[in-house]
Amino acid sequence: MAEAEGSGEDNSLAGRAAKAVGGVVLEALETDKVGVAADRWAEALRIARDDLGLSFFSWLSAVHWANDPQVGDALSEEVTERFELLCAVSDVTAGELVVFSTDLGASDPTVDSLIGVYPGADWHERECREMFGITFLGHPRPENLYLPNGFVGNPLLKSFPLLSREVKPWPGEVDVEDMPEVTGGG
Amino acid sequence: MTMAPDMVRHLSGAAVSVELETPDMTLNIGPQHPSTHGVLRLVAKVDGERAFDVQPVIGYMHRGYEKLAEVRNYPQITALINRIDWVSGYANEIPFMVAAERLMGVEPPDRAQFIRLILTEMARISSHLIFQASYPLELGAATPLFFALRDRERVLDLIESVTGGRFHPNFNRIGGVKPAVGAGPVTRKTIQDLPAGFLSETRDAMDRVLSTADQLEDLVAGNEIVLARTKEIGVIPPEVAISYGVSGPILRASGVPFDLRKVSNYLPYHLFDFEIPTGENGDCWDRWWIRLEEIRQSASIIRQAVDTIPSGPLQAKVPRIIKVPAGEIYVRAENPKGEMGYYVVSDGGLGPYRLKIRSASFSNISILPWVLEGTLVPDIIAILGSLDFVLGDVDR
Numbered sequence: 232m233a234e235a236e237g238s239g240e241d242n243s244l245a246g247r248a249a250k251a252v253g254g255v256v257l258e259a260l261e262t263d264k265v266g267v268a269a270d271r272w273a274e275a276l277r278i279a280r281d282d283l284g285l286s287f288f289s290w291l292s293a294v295h296w297a298n299d300p301q302v303g304d305a306l307s308e309e310v311t312e313r314f315e316l317l318c319a320v321s322d323v324t325a326g327e328l329v330v331f332s333t334d335l336g337a338s339d340p341t342v343d344s345l346i347g348v349y350p351g352a353d354w355h356e357r358e359c360r361e362m363f364g365i366t367f368l369g370h371p372r373p374e375n376l377y378l379p380n381g382f383v384g385n386p387l388l389k390s391f392p393l394l395s396r397e398v399k400p401w402p403g404e405v406d407v408e409d410m411p412e413v414t415g416g417g
Numbered sequence: 418m419t420m421a422p423d424m425v426r427h428l429s430g431a432a433v434s435v436e437l438e439t440p441d442m443t444l445n446i447g448p449q450h451p452s453t454h455g456v457l458r459l460v461a462k463v464d465g466e467r468a469f470d471v472q473p474v475i476g477y478m479h480r481g482y483e484k485l486a487e488v489r490n491y492p493q494i495t496a497l498i499n500r501i502d503w504v505s506g507y508a509n510e511i512p513f514m515v516a517a518e519r520l521m522g523v524e525p526p527d528r529a530q531f532i533r534l535i536l537t538e539m540a541r542i543s544s545h546l547i548f549q550a551s552y553p554l555e556l557g558a559a560t561p562l563f564f565a566l567r568d569r570e571r572v573l574d575l576i577e578s579v580t581g582g583r584f585h586p587n588f589n590r591i592g593g594v595k596p597a598v599g600a601g602p603v604t605r606k607t608i609q610d611l612p613a614g615f616l617s618e619t620r621d622a623m624d625r626v627l628s629t630a631d632q633l634e635d636l637v638a639g640n641e642i643v644l645a646r647t648k649e650i651g652v653i654p655p656e657v658a659i660s661y662g663v664s665g666p667i668l669r670a671s672g673v674p675f676d677l678r679k680v681s682n683y684l685p686y687h688l689f690d691f692e693i694p695t696g697e698n699g700d701c702w703d704r705w706w707i708r709l710e711e712i713r714q715s716a717s718i719i720r721q722a723v724d725t726i727p728s729g730p731l732q733a734k735v736p737r738i739i740k741v742p743a744g745e746i747y748v749r750a751e752n753p754k755g756e757m758g759y760y761v762v763s764d765g766g767l768g769p770y771r772l773k774i775r776s777a778s779f780s781n782i783s784i785l786p787w788v789l790e791g792t793l794v795p796d797i798i799a800i801l802g803s804l805d806f807v808l809g810d811v812d813r
Contacts, residue, residue: 259745261519287675288662289749290775294762303487304766307743317760317773319747323659323673326680330747330760351661354783362483377476377812386484393488 248285248329252278257332264330272316272333273343279320280348285329288351289319293363293387297337300389302396312337314363318345318352335365344369362387444468446797448477455808457782461789461797468797471789473782478812486772491517491591491739494772498759499585501776502810504547505540505753507576510589515683516748516761517591520741527685528729529593532611534684535619535722536576536588537750538715542626543572544753545666545708545715548805549633552705555802556646561636568629571622578612591739593732610731616723623716630712637705647701651788651800654699661787662780665755666707667804671699677751684750689721701803708805740767752777754810778810 241249245256245263252275254267267275279285294315298306314335321328335342344367345352356367357376364385367373375382384391447458456477461468482501486494498513499506511533518525525533550565573583580586580595588595637643653663655671668675676693678686694710696703743765749758755777762771781804789797 259747262745262747264745287659289756289758290662290773290780292760292773294771303768303770304764306764306770323675326675326677328747328749349660349662350787351780351783354779377479386481393484396488
């Protein structure tokens, strides 16, 4: 995740958004992505809504960056364990969409709720809370959305095992392992 | 006890005019209920015939696709995402495929893009026809169901003739589309393409879909009961819809002419003429009408596409083993139900490090507590039906 410097000449959507909310442009393919500090999260999204016209709430979710996953492939690079909170907002005329990102620490990730800015963040934050264990301050209904009450653990953590995979190895994996490395069309 | 004549007259009118004290009652609708489109549960506090504080309870269909995607490779994930919104399974595949292709720097050939576009629009027609079948039924009109399902079957037959599947085509490949099933034996020497007669059958089917759309309009739009049950019921103002992330036909019914087919380039929609129908009031009636009009627009797009489909290969050159270079991308598409998108975080491996699935129905029904506040209990069903959600698309 290389960070490009948000220079004053950057007239791209991400550049304008980064300037407006006081963040930095982050690298993503054909996607405007802006990183902001965690303590400015709700404020940045409020500016995005009011000043940039990004009033459409698309989605909110997170990425758990960790090097020792229970399931899936390990990352090729060494990363600091952390949560990257993502929120995509858009306008409803030209379809400009900006993905805002903020880093939360690995232990006790906490951030302000966006419900006051976008009411649609309600369910997305509840999902994020139960799946990643992120606390959203000011959320009026911090209850499980998908998982049954009393469920222990946060399923989308990389440290959370996939029970079916523990019981039985994935048969589809065999195909992948045995195929020779050939480039060019088949 | 004797009563004065005045008093007797007053009491005889009491059934309709007297203010009764009706204490709060909790009404549980679902998770198994004929009019909830699957396992959605609503917990409503009702006071007499009015509902207050309606809380949807979801998660009965939660399959954990975002976790499952982390342990599968890219080609395997196509089979999963078919099943998100199963009423328009084909349309779910497109944004994911486009995301993976862009990360790999692969551009599908024109013919493959046209086939994708035709099948996506067919998925839209079949999804909207399901709505045209079920919505009047929920309001008590059974007849439109037979017209709508008959033509949906025609469209599904066409999808099946190309892909081999009615609901879960699993037809896209990274870099193009799978050689069609109807086109002969699977050998390397045979050039496989669309099944014989597909284009002319599609033209016929679109003619019939258009005439069925007219029939449905005759059947439903003149029905006073339907009008009374839907006009000015469940009004969603545009600014509320936008702030909740409500998209697709529901947003357009509220008067916002926003359609990702016009502003995003995931498929070559810019080559075709079509309109974005919008509603005026954002009520249940507008949401019904928008979906009828979108059937007509989709049929028009398909007609233009079959007339101009270029020849050529169906598949771009891709490595035998799909490895997606490290990077992040968000690709969204106009699904029949609204914005469907995938945020793919790739680490350069065989499968994504993280896949966020943005599904339309999830955001669309998150507005339920807002829109159901203070409505009459029978209107709950009218409003639920008009949002046209699929629980697989809500729960993922």
